[in-house]
Amino acid sequence: MNVIYPLAVPKGRRLCCEVCEAPAERVCAACTVTYYCGVVHQKADWDSIHEKICQLLIPLRTCMPFYNSEEERQHGLQQLQQRQKYLIEFCYTVAQKYLFEGKHEDAVPAALHSLRFRVTLYGLSSVELVPAYLLLAEASLGLGRIVQAEEYLFQAQWTVLKSTDCSNATHSLLHRNLGLLYRAKKNYEEARYHLANDIYFASCAFGTEDIRTSGGYFHLANIFYDLKKLDLADTLYTKVSEIWHAYLNNHYQVLSQAHTQQMDLLGKLFENDTGLDEAQEAEAIRILTSILNIRESTSDKAPQKTIFVLKILVMLYYLMMNSSKAQEYGMRALSLAKEQQLDVHEQSTIQELLSLISTEDHPIT
Secondary structure, eight states, X not given: OOOEEEOOOOTTOOOBOTTTOSBOOEEETTTSSOEESSHXXXXXXXXXXXXXXXXXXXXXXXXXXXXXXXXXXXXXXXXXXXXXXXXXXXXXXXHHHHHHTTOHHHHHHHHHHHHHHHXXXXXXXXXXXXXXXXXXXXXXXXXXXXXXXXHHHHXXXXXXXXXXXXXXXXXXXXXXXXXXXXXXXXXXXXXXHHHHHHHHHHHHHHOTTSHHHHHHHHHHHHHHXXXXXXXXXXXXXXXXXXXXXXXXXXXXXXHHHHHTXXXXXXXXXXXXXXXXXXXXXXXXXXXXXXXXXXXHHTTTTOHHHHHHHHHHHHHXXXXXXXXXXXXXXXHHHHHHHHHTTOOHHHHHHHHHHHHHHHHHHSOOO
């Protein structure tokens, strides 16, 4: 972390902390354009997002240079907007990843950055602000700050209501977060209403069998699980598992076929790829491990369902190029299949997965 120097604030100018907007007393020595109320918030911002974007902030927070023509000025403005859009999405993805990993405190500074860049680029009343409000609401829920979460959700809901151009995807995210809020408040009827709307809008945007819709099914399943309606929860957990299996198996099959040839035309080994960004990978891990924990608690009744989720996790980690994790879940699946004396075909399928992972660890040269 770079040294932070005490700040001499110019007369008449109020500088605010990047995290809490209190009067600033310190400045980042590396970029000299980011201010903090003290060491605690500076460290929180650095650990969350600032280290990753420190130098990228300089051209955004310094005066634009003098341009010789209007054409040059317009080009400079376009470059500035492109940088802002990049940082909006980058900070959003980082904050999402933290949330899926359960790092709610770390998510807050990154989400605040995304929100501020959105305000600068789109204005205070734009529906483009809603995704950042929802990140902050979810982080607040994770930290047990329900009142603060409600405030962010009110801002998001009000912005959506005023908008005449709000996408189905944004409506889905709003209802998902409202569902999470009401679940935290144990108002399960309202939670189910909003999660049903989440599924509806996500289905309109992406389709009923899309991984982006699966989150709504998953959270609704959790509601039924809380209410001890285990048959309904089981049905939805199965649906979520099938959606992720279909998605990952498609990538896995393409990759496994490619690996039978070992080399591409350039003579390089094929690289594994999930087709997901880091936040989506973190979401997949959270959802699938949560379902696995539930399946394992009843594995004596339905071992095949447990093995099914284990195999999905094998494919996920294999595609993420984490061979040790893939092998760990593969061995657990094989052990359970043998223990429960499942059919030979099931055991053979798991063995094939493990063989491919082993080949990946020791590629042919």
